[in-house]
Amino acid sequence: MTIEPQVWHPAPAHFTLSPAEVHVWRASLHASASRLADLHAILAADEQQRAARFHADRDRDSYIVARGVLRTLLGHYVQRPPQELRFSYNLYGKPALEAPPDRAPLCFNLSHSHNLVLYAITYGRDVGIDIEYVRPDFARDQIAEQFFSPRENVELRALTHVQHTIGFFNCWTRKEAYIKARGQGLSLPLDQFDVSLTPGAPAALLQTRDIPDEAARWSLWELHPSPGYIAALAVEGCPNWQLMSWQWPE
Numbered sequence: 117m118t119i120e121p122q123v124w125h126p127a128p129a130h131f132t133l134s135p136a137e138v139h140v141w142r143a144s145l146h147a148s149a150s151r152l153a154d155l156h157a158i159l160a161a162d163e164q165q166r167a168a169r170f171h172a173d174r175d176r177d178s179y180i181v182a183r184g185v186l187r188t189l190l191g192h193y194v195q196r197p198p199q200e201l202r203f204s205y206n207l208y209g210k211p212a213l214e215a216p217p218d219r220a221p222l223c224f225n226l227s228h229s230h231n232l233v234l235y236a237i238t239y240g241r242d243v244g245i246d247i248e249y250v251r252p253d254f255a256r257d258q259i260a261e262q263f264f265s266p267r268e269n270v271e272l273r274a275l276t277h278v279q280h281t282i283g284f285f286n287c288w289t290r291k292e293a294y295i296k297a298r299g300q301g302l303s304l305p306l307d308q309f310d311v312s313l314t315p316g317a318p319a320a321l322l323q324t325r326d327i328p329d330e331a332a333r334w335s336l337w338e339l340h341p342s343p344g345y346i347a348a349l350a351v352e353g354c355p356n357w358q359l360m361s362w363q364w365p366e
Contacts, residue, residue, distance in 0.1 A: 122340045124363040131192045133239060135220065136357050140245065140349060141235040142341050143185050143364035145178045145228060151366075152177055155184025158199040182233045185364055186226055189235060193222055208301035225296055232341055236349055238357070244297030246289040247339075247347040255284035264291075265307045267322070272313060279315050282346065287313035289348035290336050294321060297334070297350040311336065319348060 124142050133139055147155065156164065163183050170176035184198075190213055191198035203211040213222050220240035227234050230249035237243075260272055268287050275283045290311040295304050309331075310322040319338040324330035335355045339347035351357060 122361060124341075124361050127362055127365055131189075133193060133222075133237065135239045137360055138236060138238040138243065138349070138351055138357055139360050139362060140339065141185075141189060141237070141362045141364050143181070143233050143235070144366050145181050145231050145233055146366070147177065147181050152180055155188075156180050158187050158197075159183055160199075160202075178228060178233075182226060182228050185233065186224070186235060189237065189364070190222065190224065193237065206299055208299060208303065210296070210299040210301075227292075227296075227347070229345065232345060234339070234341060234347055236351075238351065241357075242297045242299065242352040244293040244295070244350040245339075245347065246292035246296065247341055247345055248285050248289050248292075250281060250285055250344055250346055252281045255281040260284060260287070263288075263306045265310050267310045268313060275314065282315045283313045285346040286315065286319070286338070286348070287311055289346050290319055290321075290338075290350070293336065293348040293350040294334065297352060321350070 156167065159167065159180065167176050167180050170179060187198035187201055190201055202214040204214055205211050213224065215221055222237065222239060223241060223243050224235060224237045225243050225245045227246045229247045232247060234245050234247045236245040260269055264272065264287055272280065272283050272287065290313070291306055294309065294311065295301065298304055304326065308326050309324040312318065312320045312322060319336040321331045321334045321336050333352060335351045337349040337359065339349055341347050
């Protein structure tokens with residue numbers, strides 16, 4: 117894989133995605149009332165119904181922005197009106213864009229936390245992304261012991277106090293990105309694979325125990341969305357792909 121430094125470029129006028137590229141988009145979850153109304157209008161009926169079920173205004177608005185921007189982005193890539201896009205879902209709830217069978221599928225994943233949402237978009241390969249707002253009070257050993265593998269817990273306990281929170285969220289986001297890329301949800305036990313987590317070390321899927329040699333099929337990448345956030349990207353297949361980072365206009 118090749119990558120340029122983590123610079124979030126302004127959105128181009130036209131989106132061109134080659135089979136050798138993975139595009140990651142960053143967007144704010146803040147929206148004016150008029151923009152929120154515009155995004156709500158392009159959602160499908162089931163998405164509007166789900167939005168209405170949120171009790172907190174912030175959660176409802178974040179969902180509308182995240183899904184509305186997703187539709188707008190995908191619409192640009194496939195050159196179709198965003199409100200006409202149709203999604204299918206696998207048994208674990210992972211969405212896919214319905215497309216003609218003679219075309220390589222446009223694969224995508226999204227994640228949002230606090231005030232930001234990230235999208236990963238590519239052709240013909242599974243992809244997963246996760247972003248977390250860093251909360252030191254959440255990075256506790258009890259949570260790590262419950263969800264991380266024995267190997268990861270050994271590595272985490274070896275970190276200094278200063279490194280611990282970053283190491284915790286490195287591990288959390290990399291594991292989430294990988295299971296989201298696999299599309300099997302928590303049916304894939306979190307302690308059945310190992311990721312790197314030490315701050316400054318390359319992101320990597322180190323070992324999987326459910327499928328031999330599975331780790332060699334995946335690339336993990338550490339993303340830097342904004343101060344106070346940690347994020348990770350998981351991409352299936354040949355590592356000779358290029359990552360491009362874009363900023364969605366507010």
